[in-house]
Amino acid sequence: MSKKLDMEILASLCKRRxxxxxxxxxxxGINGFWDYGPLGCELKxxxxxxxxxxxxxxxxxxxxxxxxxxxxxxxWKASGHADGFADPMVDCKDCRKRFRADQLCExxxxxxxxxxxxxxxxxxxxxxxCGSRNLTAPRSFNLMFKTFVGPIEDDSNAAWLRPExxxxxxxxxxxxxxxxxxxxxxGVAQMxxxxxxxxxxxxxxxxxxxxxxxxLEFFIRPDEAVELICGRVTxxxxxxxxxxxxxxxxxxxxxxxxxxxxRLAWYxxxxxxxxxxxxxxxxxxxxxxxxxxxxxxxYAFPFGVQELEGxxxxxxxxxxxxxxxxxxxxxxxxxxxxQAADKLDAAAKEAFTEKVVAEWTARNQSPEAARxxxxxxxxxxxxxxxVEPSAGTDRLALALLSNAYDEETLTDDKGKxxxxxxMRFHPSIAPIKLGVFPLVKNKPELYAKAREIFAQLQxxxxxxWDESGAIGRRYRRMDEAGTPWCATVDFQTLEDGTVxxxxxxxxxxxxxxxPELIQKLDTEIG
RNA sequence: GCGAGCGUAGCUCAGUGGUAGAGCUCCACCUUGCCAAGGUGGUUGUCGUGGGUUCAAAUCCCAUCGCUCGCUCCA
Numbered sequence: 288m289s290k291k292l293d294m295e296i297l298a299s300l301c302k303r304r305x306x307x308x309x310x311x312x313x314x315x316g317i318n319g320f321w322d323y324g325p326l327g328c329e330l331k332x333x334x335x336x337x338x339x340x341x342x343x344x345x346x347x348x349x350x351x352x353x354x355x356x357x358x359x360x361x362x363w364k365a366s367g368h369a370d371g372f373a374d375p376m377v378d379c380k381d382c383r384k385r386f387r388a389d390q391l392c393e394x395x396x397x398x399x400x401x402x403x404x405x406x407x408x409x410x411x412x413x414x415x416x417c418g419s420r421n422l423t424a425p426r427s428f429n430l431m432f433k434t435f436v437g438p439i440e441d442d443s444n445a446a447w448l449r450p451e452x453x454x455x456x457x458x459x460x461x462x463x464x465x466x467x468x469x470x471x472x473x474g475v476a477q478m479x480x481x482x483x484x485x486x487x488x489x490x491x492x493x494x495x496x497x498x499x500x501x502x503l504e505f506f507i508r509p510d511e512a513v514e515l516i517c518g519r520v521t522x523x524x525x526x527x528x529x530x531x532x533x534x535x536x537x538x539x540x541x542x543x544x545x546x547x548x549x550r551l552a553w554y555x556x557x558x559x560x561x562x563x564x565x566x567x568x569x570x571x572x573x574x575x576x577x578x579x580x581x582x583x584x585x586y587a588f589p590f591g592v593q594e595l596e597g598x599x600x601x602x603x604x605x606x607x608x609x610x611x612x613x614x615x616x617x618x619x620x621x622x623x624x625x626q627a628a629d630k631l632d633a634a635a636k637e638a639f640t641e642k643v644v645a646e647w648t649a650r651n652q653s654p655e656a657a658r659x660x661x662x663x664x665x666x667x668x669x670x671x672x673x674v675e676p677s678a679g680t681d682r683l684a685l686a687l688l689s690n691a692y693d694e695e696t697l698t699d700d701k702g703k704x705x706x707x708x709x710m711r712f713h714p715s716i717a718p719i720k721l722g723v724f725p726l727v728k729n730k731p732e733l734y735a736k737a738r739e740i741f742a743q744l745q746x747x748x749x750x751x752w753d754e755s756g757a758i759g760r761r762y763r764r765m766d767e768a769g770t771p772w773c774a775t776v777d778f779q780t781l782e783d784g785t786v787x788x789x790x791x792x793x794x795x796x797x798x799x800x801x802p803e804l805i806q807k808l809d810t811e812i813g
Numbered sequence: 814g815c816g817a818g819c820g821u822a823g824c825u826c827a828g829u830g831g832u833a834g835a836g837c838u839c840c841a842c843c844u845u846g847c848c849a850a851g852g853u854g855g856u857u858g859u860c861g862u863g864g865g866u867u868c869a870a871a872u873c874c875c876a877u878c879g880c881u882c883g884c885u886c887c888a
Contacts, residue, residue, distance in 0.1 A: 759848030
């Protein structure tokens with residue numbers, strides 16, 4: 288089966304069964320925007336609930352945030368997102384690096400050719416990285432959606448729809464730490480819509496202009512602070528147990544791997560086991576300049592292996608940027624650190640300082656910056672570092688849909704074959720958990736009993752009532768919706784209260800009492 | 814952004830200048846004692862949209878929107 292065919296078949300099923308519709312289809316559609324139908328919105332809600340439960344509710348060290356989509360424009364200046372669109376950029380077609388056209392010209396003693404709103408590169412401009420002259424023309428990248436706050440469409444009122452949810456966490460960091468009764472290490476999680484005016488949306492819902500993210504910023508101590516407090520920093524070489532409780536001595540690299548393990552465990556819990564995922568470590572060239580390490584969790588979509596989530600160790604870049612732009616201090620006071628520093632004598636402090644200076648200068652950072660950082664540490668203060676697991680909700684929904692899709696050829700007793708389409712969702716994310724059917728609908732007592740059982744179970748999970756057509760047809764309809772079980776009420780139900788529970792994947796049936804059914808489903812849905 | 818292909822019922826598609834169709838789905842009733850296949854009846858389309866050519870356009874032309882693929886892009 289060709290890759291193209293796969294995606295078209297999936298898109299067709301998604302539309303036919305009500306998972307995903309094109310946005311504004313009535314008016315011809317709008318590129319890069321998608322709606323989730325009755326089944327799709329349940330699926331997405333289940334994904335988000337599962338994420339929130341795993342990241343926030345079942346931990347003591349992560350709290351939530353629900354920030355606005357439109358924020359102060361200065362946030363995007365501080366984060367670096369504004370630079371890319373404010374100034375025309377040129378790309379090197381050979382080494383694929385991107386530069387601001389004005390800076391490139393200035394560095395090379397050239398003058399950017401300006402004619403009204405359009406700009407052009409002068410002859411002789413070359414790539415600062417590789418020296419190639421194979422550069423694109425300067426282009427503006429309006430990748431953030433612009434809008435105006437207030438009724439006047441004036442640039443002084445311009446604002447942007449957020450291109451990521453994460454910045455709000457940094458911008459509200461001080462308020463959160465003042466109110467949440469958390470101490471570093473701790474995290475702040477947020478889910479919500481983000482917007483990017485993608486040049487070319489592609490691959491069904493994969494690259495959309497309006498999309499949803501599930502992001503965690505997990506704040507940790509700088510390794511130097513860990514060393515002062517614990518006397519040493521646990522690294523990967525120490526083979527720490529990443530599946531157990533986090534340890535105070537962990538350095539940033541261990542935290543990064545801890546979160547990778549956490550995220551993989553979560554994907555497993557919603558039916559995307561590790562063997563369906565790939566970890567891609569960004570290389571030095573690909574890393575953003577501030578990132579220490581970044582790993583992509585990728586899924587093999589029908590159109591290629593693509594990123595579901597990025598987990599980045601971002602150092603203290605973001606908080607420091609906001610500290611610089613806002614003029615407000617972003618450092619935290621760490622009692623344990625202060626106490627540890629107070630126990631050191633002058634000689635030990637000097638030795639520690641020199642060690643840090645040596646490490647920082649080896650990473651091309653200035654000795655002055657290193658000394659200022661250590662001086663703060665001795666006061667018990669630092670700007671927290673961060674590990675950022677950032678996942679795409681819609682991408683994950685698409686991965687789960689792709690992963691769930693299956694076609695099965697069945698052969699009955701008489702040797703007749705028949706094809707069955709099944710969405711094999713994990714019960715925890717399946718839009719409908721249980722179909723409830725009367726075996727036949729023209730027997731009043733049976734029908735009434737089935738309605739009674741449906742009403743009882745519907746309070747517990749999203750259930751679907753279906754009385755139309757032959758029983759087999761009803762099972763098959765539920766298969767396409769990905770409903771893991773169907774309960775059929777028959778004449779025996781009237782005698783002993785048991786129902787037939789039919790399993791989506793095996794098509795096997797068992798007789799259970801309603802309490803037994805509830806217990807079984809509770810266990811498997813999780 | 815460039816190039817190519819596509820757009821007809823909810824889905825899959827036929828229809829190349831002359832009355833818009835098929836299969837499946839869906840709905841109602843009947844039938845049906847556990848895996849889509851029985852019976853009867855029924856709903857659904859400005860043929861993506863707009864304009865042009867023509868006595869006449871789903872069909873030819875132009876534009877536009879959307880989808881797919883390749884390049885590009887993906888801070």
